[in-house]
Amino acid sequence: MQISLRYTTDDQFWLTFFHEAGHIQLHGKRDVFLESEVQSRAKEAAADSFASQQLLPKDGLARFPRQVPPTREEIKRFAADNRVAPGVLVGLLQQACLLKDSEHNDLKRLFKLAPP
Numbered sequence: 001m002q003i004s005l006r007y008t009t010d011d012q013f014w015l016t017f018f019h020e021a022g023h024i025q026l027h028g029k030r031d032v033f034l035e036s037e038v039q040s041r042a043k044e045a046a047a048d049s050f051a052s053q054q055l056l057p058k059d060g061l062a063r064f065p066r067q068v069p070p071t072r073e074e075i076k077r078f079a080a081d082n083r084v085a086p087g088v089l090v091g092l093l094q095q096a097c098l099l100k101d102s103e104h105n106d107l108k109r110l111f112k113l114a115p116p
Helices: 010-027 038-055 072-081 086-095
Strands: none
Touching: 010 038, 010 086, 038 086, 072 086
């Protein structure tokens, strides 16, 4: 498992955390992943799905209003109603191609390492 602050936004951190937890939950601790294997791609997709479902229930994005592009207010309201951070919801919407990668990134929270 590799968790870092390479991508310092809340959506990237939590998606990565639950993605890696999904590998352990779904595939075991000793599984090996090689980028070129078809089976690995399926396992990666399963871990992505696991991560998304941990952050927002399976039908969550299906219930999201389909106004294109969604407004900040819609994102904030939907996030509050579903008990997920607005920035995490933005990341999930971007991952599902319901938002462009450049839209509403200001709703994401930045993580910073505290000085020692």
